Amino acid sequence: MELANLQRRYLDFTSPLFHEGILDNQFTQLQQLQDESNPEFVLEVVTLFFDDSEKLLNELTRTLDQQVVDFKKVDAHVHQFKGSSASIGAQRVKNVCMAFRNYCEEMDQEGCLTCLQQLKQEYFLVKNKLETLFKLEQQIVAAGGSIPMMW
């Protein structure tokens, strides 16, 4: 049955995300908050996260590119990024932010630049995965089924 295949595919795609630590329990919490009265809740929050993150990454790139780096400003941006990634369950992004803040404290520009690279990588990875996840969900719903939950 088509629906069963879609659901199987969804589970096969989603469970590794948790095993590999790309997403954590907080993402599951978000899913639990979604219901018939708020059927797009997760999508809405994650979209906000994408918009916010891309702004922050641009800001970070700009700030770290200055002659004299304002580490306080960098730290403030990373702090914000850390908060938002934690709120949606993007665990690996959050972890990079934590390391990033240490480099800010030490005013280590090299370290910060390396972290920024890592941050971009992890961010685009989770963005990619989530976009695929939402597509798979849409397919299941279009086929008349319900999204299998792992909790």
Added chain:
Amino acid sequence: MKLPCGVGEDTAKATRALKIQAKDDVTESCERIGWSTTSPCLSSFVHILKQLSGGDELMVVWLSWSGGTSERRWLINKTRDQKEVMKGLAWYPIQRLSEDLEAKSDGSFRIWFHCWMLTKKTREAEFHVLAVDDSLIDRKLIERLLRTSSYQVTTVDSGSKALELLGLGEEPGLSSPASPDKNEIEVNLIITDYCMPGMTGYDLLKRIKGSSSLKGIPVVIMSSENVPSRINRCLEGGAEEFFLKPIQLSDMTRLRPYMQKGKVKEQQQSQQQQQQLQEKNITSGSSNSNSNKRKAMEDGGIFPEKTRPRLSSSSLASV
């Protein structure tokens, strides 16, 4: 209300038996229903509930089921005690109920339901929470968490906006509890982020606790950082509790007791104020200066020695 145990799908019978009345008063609209059915009846059970609810979203707050053995297994909330239920144990949406029960049952045994049901609309108006956070994502999250827990929510993005909503001016000391035309909202709890630009959550806490009209409102602080000195500072500053972010649904249940306590305090405070007004009339001829009296009013009932014996012990309770 004892219902016939139904084996099979007599929905008409079950419909007559399940009577749900939507009433304004929360306690009264809580109906206890017992029903036994085999799992194929599950979808009709849910269907009936939906029909009877008149389209409103029903929340089943207590449920147990038993498998092939006579052992009862608890699906949600381990108590049938109405008072406990009303304390705001986790709400269980009807949609999830049917999915979970279908997943658990295999058709070979009976499912026995004891349900308390409340129409969601009734519960919603009970408490109003003001959430303060500069992060848009976190505001969206906390709003959803609070709404799911059946609270009314208002979100703002800064401490100063919060104070504005609550009716406090920019400068401390400008509030006048006796002003007749204040149109600020009534709030039963304030939940605020700690790290915010401008006014921090701690600053907001101090302003609220420093205001005679607002100090009775319970305040909860949230932070993404686990800093013990920060936590202690907030608790000492009068915060009820300190939540670590990200906030979860289970954290919401911890809020209700503060709001209930707050409502009781509010009643006490207004009783106090009435008493103060009476006392003021009686002692208006005293030799104490006006400024002392004003301060006494602000402090909530600490009167000069002369009048103290007249006050009951409850109004001398310190905040």
